[in-house]
Amino acid sequence: MKYELVIGLETHVELATDSKLFCSCGGHAAANEPNDCVCPACSGMPGMLPVTNKHAIELAVKAGLMLNCKINQYTTFDKKSYYYPDLPAAYQITQWFHPICVEGTVEVGDRKIGIKQIHIEEDAGKLVHDDATNTSLVDYNRTSVPLIEIVSKPDFRSADEVITYLKKLKAALQFAGISECEEGAMRCDVNISVRPEGTDKLGVRSEIKNMSSFAEIKDAIEFEKVRHVDAIERRTEMLVQETRRWDEVKRRTFPMRNKETAADYRYFPDPNLMPIVIDDAWLEEIKASMPATAEEKGQKYVDMGIATKEAAVLASDAKLCSVFDAVVAQGREPKSVASWILTECMSRMRYLGIETLNIDPAKLSRIIELVDAGEITRAAGKKVLAAVFESDVDVDKYCDEQGFNAKVDEGAVLAAVKAAMEANAAAVADFKSGKEKAFGAIFGACMKELKGNGDPALIRELLNKELSK
Amino acid sequence: MAKYITEINKQGNIAVDDTILVKDYPATAGSKMLENFVPLFSAEAVERVVAAGYTLSGKTAVGEFGLDLYGETSTSDICAAATLVADGEVRAALNVDLNGAPRRAAAIKGVTFVKPTYGTVSRYGVIAAACSGEQIGVTAKDADTAAEILTVIAGHDAKDGTSLKQDKYEYNTDISAKGMKIALVKELYDAADDEVKAKIDSAAAAYKKAGATVEEISVLGLSEIKTAWTILMSAETTNNLSRFDGVKYGYRTEKYKNIDELYVGSRSEAFGFLTKATIIYGSDVLSKGRYEVCYDKALKIRRKAVETLTELFAKFDALLMPAYSKADFEAYDVTDAFNKVYEESLFTAPASITGMPAVVTKGVQLVGNYFADGKLLALAKVLEKEEA
Numbered sequence: 028m029k030y031e032l033v034i035g036l037e038t039h040v041e042l043a044t045d046s047k048l049f050c051s052c053g054g055h056a057a058a059n060e061p062n063d064c065v066c067p068a069c070s071g072m073p074g075m076l077p078v079t080n081k082h083a084i085e086l087a088v089k090a091g092l093m094l095n096c097k098i099n100q101y102t103t104f105d106k107k108s109y110y111y112p113d114l115p116a117a118y119q120i121t122q123w124f125h126p127i128c129v130e131g132t133v134e135v136g137d138r139k140i141g142i143k144q145i146h147i148e149e150d151a152g153k154l155v156h157d158d159a160t161n162t163s164l165v166d167y168n169r170t171s172v173p174l175i176e177i178v179s180k181p182d183f184r185s186a187d188e189v190i191t192y193l194k195k196l197k198a199a200l201q202f203a204g205i206s207e208c209e210e211g212a213m214r215c216d217v218n219i220s221v222r223p224e225g226t227d228k229l230g231v232r233s234e235i236k237n238m239s240s241f242a243e244i245k246d247a248i249e250f251e252k253v254r255h256v257d258a259i260e261r262r263t264e265m266l267v268q269e270t271r272r273w274d275e276v277k278r279r280t281f282p283m284r285n286k287e288t289a290a291d292y293r294y295f296p297d298p299n300l301m302p303i304v305i306d307d308a309w310l311e312e313i314k315a316s317m318p319a320t321a322e323e324k325g326q327k328y329v330d331m332g333i334a335t336k337e338a339a340v341l342a343s344d345a346k347l348c349s350v351f352d353a354v355v356a357q358g359r360e361p362k363s364v365a366s367w368i369l370t371e372c373m374s375r376m377r378y379l380g381i382e383t384l385n386i387d388p389a390k391l392s393r394i395i396e397l398v399d400a401g402e403i404t405r406a407a408g409k410k411v412l413a414a415v416f417e418s419d420v421d422v423d424k425y426c427d428e429q430g431f432n433a434k435v436d437e438g439a440v441l442a443a444v445k446a447a448m449e450a451n452a453a454a455v456a457d458f459k460s461g462k463e464k465a466f467g468a469i470f471g472a473c474m475k476e477l478k479g480n481g482d483p484a485l486i487r488e489l490l491n492k493e494l495s496k
Numbered sequence: 497m498a499k500y501i502t503e504i505n506k507q508g509n510i511a512v513d514d515t516i517l518v519k520d521y522p523a524t525a526g527s528k529m530l531e532n533f534v535p536l537f538s539a540e541a542v543e544r545v546v547a548a549g550y551t552l553s554g555k556t557a558v559g560e561f562g563l564d565l566y567g568e569t570s571t572s573d574i575c576a577a578a579t580l581v582a583d584g585e586v587r588a589a590l591n592v593d594l595n596g597a598p599r600r601a602a603a604i605k606g607v608t609f610v611k612p613t614y615g616t617v618s619r620y621g622v623i624a625a626a627c628s629g630e631q632i633g634v635t636a637k638d639a640d641t642a643a644e645i646l647t648v649i650a651g652h653d654a655k656d657g658t659s660l661k662q663d664k665y666e667y668n669t670d671i672s673a674k675g676m677k678i679a680l681v682k683e684l685y686d687a688a689d690d691e692v693k694a695k696i697d698s699a700a701a702a703y704k705k706a707g708a709t710v711e712e713i714s715v716l717g718l719s720e721i722k723t724a725w726t727i728l729m730s731a732e733t734t735n736n737l738s739r740f741d742g743v744k745y746g747y748r749t750e751k752y753k754n755i756d757e758l759y760v761g762s763r764s765e766a767f768g769f770l771t772k773a774t775i776i777y778g779s780d781v782l783s784k785g786r787y788e789v790c791y792d793k794a795l796k797i798r799r800k801a802v803e804t805l806t807e808l809f810a811k812f813d814a815l816l817m818p819a820y821s822k823a824d825f826e827a828y829d830v831t832d833a834f835n836k837v838y839e840e841s842l843f844t845a846p847a848s849i850t851g852m853p854a855v856v857t858k859g860v861q862l863v864g865n866y867f868a869d870g871k872l873l874a875l876a877k878v879l880e881k882e883e884a
């Protein structure tokens with residue numbers, strides 16, 4: 028029998044606010060040392076009262092608008108109780124009764140994935156085990172940092188769909204400035220079951236908690252599918268609804284202790300936080316502040332003369348976009364910028380194994396400016412770019428040091444052509460006997476002689492002239 | 497018995513109860529759990545009285561986390577603040593009214609206490625138990641002095657999300673009682689002993705003499721209101737006290753091998769009986785399957801109580817009622833404290849659950865509509881004058 032996967036995702040991302048959700052502490056990004064960003068409120072001291080960060084509400088609404096959700100204009104904060112040392116007040120403020128966004132959709136390939144809800148909640152702290160003293164230490168820098176949890180409907184049918192969705196979500200959230208989505212900061216709970224293809228009834232569900240790497244999520248889903256199908260077909264085990272964790276070393280899931288999952292969270296509305304009413308005027312204001320979506324951005328690039336495919340690649344990545352926009356804003360020609368980013372920068376990134384483009388747009392702009400103006404050759408430009416990537420050199424200074432200068436006079440070019448022909452007599456002879464391929468070698472030698480300087484068209488012209496003598 | 501849990505300044509003229517934070521002075525909330533807890537900041541109300549030129553005299557005893565109406569589950573005298581006021585040792589005291597304890601204390605000691613409209617005085621710096629009803633109020637020798645201090649502490653505070661937006665409040669205690677309509681709540685009158693009834697009788701007579709009308713009325717659902725407030729108060733208390741876990745500050749047991757033992761040991765050893773009973777009850781009413789029939793139903797009763805009282809205040813200026821059934825409590829087994837204590841909330845719960853203002857003076861309680869604090873204080877003044 029063939030089985031299909033039924034997957035739902037709960038995705039947590041940190042909101043890009045300057046301060047925590049209910050106090051004025053900076054986000055954990057501002058912290059250098061453990062417990063740097065902590066005040067009486069976010070460390071659970073008595074006497075403190077929560078005051079809602081308005082920006083967090085706005086970012087959550089933006090996320091809802093992007094995922095085509097209905098925005099609940101009446102929304103509440105509720106308390107979820109459990110004891111754990113990383114939760115200083117022993118309750119987490121979340122949205123249980125009236126989440127801020129509901130009923131959205133995301134297109135993944137040609138399918139629509141439903142979004143059940145998006146709610147805002149506080150993050151917990153971090154426990155660190157100190158082996159030296161065999162004690163647990165707690166760091167509250169992360170407590171009360173605002174998160175949104177995006178809960179999908181069980182609409183995914185393959186691991187690939189899940190990964191496509193997550194990539195799309197990440198790009199979209201970064202685009203709108205809702206979340207930085209730093210490495211590992213997107214945390215997913217994956218709900219999985221299988222059922223015979225063509226049937227509607229949902230199978231027994233397992234939930235894999237707290238995954239962040241896309242590759243690991245994919246493997247965990249594949250593992251679970253096999254485990255579930257084996258359990259059904261070969262009765263290898265009795266499937267029970269449970270929470271599991273993925274073991275990255277053993278490459279398998281394992282059930283969590285029952286105790287961790289059997290909690291009764293005793294939700295109730297937080298009496299210290301009045302219900303939030305998002306009136307029409309505020310909602311319109313948030314709508315008006317929405318940045319272009321990846322699609323809109325891609326279209327804008329096409330309108331600037333960038334090829335559709337290239338525009339789509341640029342638009343899919345927030346960092347590529349921001350560098351592109353910044354360099355174009357400095358007066359460079361869009362097509363040229365696109366080519367430098369998509370060809371030269373990406374090739375450097377692949378070479379260095381970097382995932383996100385991190386370059387000073389002013390430097391990239393200067394390189395393109397020099398090349399486009401014929402001040403240095405493209406080959407020289409690529410060398411400067413490599414130096415910028417590796418040691419963040421100053422563009423003009425580096426060009427001077429390396430003697431890059433495309434404006435070499437005809438006499439110097441001619442001298443280099445003659446020197447190259449002399450040093451490559453065999454190739455010259457080959458060329459003259461009809462082997463046109465030998466031209467490349469002699470041309471390369473000319474370039475080497477000129478240290479990458481000189482106008483390639485002039486070199487080509489003079490070399491042809493000399494060879495035909 | 498010591499007048500203060502912690503003395504601050506012998507020349508001070510404002511006492512502060514021990515659930516209200518004063519920077520650098522211990523704040524125990526009447527619990528062994530916090531016996532060594534020293535806060536990093538002061539309550540907004542404390543900042544305001546100090547800024548207005550008053551000085552703090554010291555911290556006065558409360559029943560554990562203010563839950564206790566009698567104080568028999570506490571080793572300290574929970575009437576300490578009212579006694580200091582009655583003896584003229586301080587001008588006023590700031591007390592947290594969560595279940596009516598300072599109202600009861602004021603009635604016993606014959607002084608005045610005002611529990612203002614919820615949201616008019618910042619709760620920032622109160623060791624919270626039942627956030628949705630607790631409120632800082634003022635104990636003073638008379639209505640005018642209470643109004644003087646209340647004017648100082650009331651007004652918007654951005655640090656409290658439930659603080660109302662108005663910056664300042666004024667309380668005119670000179671409104672004439674002439675023509676005012678006062679309703680005497682029959683069910684509560686009937687539930688009181690003769691001594692208390694006599695106080696209500698003389699208050700009613702004084703109002704009639706001052707040109708007000710006094711009409712006996714029946715208010716339905718008072719028993720439900722009492723139970724609903726016990727549910728809400730217990731649930732919120734359970735949640736708020738869960739932060740006291742022995743991990744970060746406060747009492748920590750010496751006997752633990754793992755985190756669970758640390759939690760259970762610290763809380764078992766540090767909390768008193770009534771607190772534990774409240775926590776157990778509060779956990780139950782929020783648990784799965786019980787939430788709808790207990791907590792959610794209590795919220796509905798709260799909305800109904802607001803409706804009922806608001807309707808009454810369309811016809812009456814104030815409700816006259818006892819603050820308690822009897823001044824002395826009978827000795828009973830402490831393990832029955834939960835039932836006994838919360839039985840007495842019959843008299844205090846209507847103002848607590850609705851957040852409406854209440855004033856106690858001369859042993860009787862007046863409850864009014866939202867923002868009728870000034871009118872209640874003016875009515876209290878009528879009784880004070882009568883006796884003077």
Ligand SMILES: [Zn+2]
Pocket residue numbers: 047050051052064065066067068069070
């Ligand atoms: Zn903080």
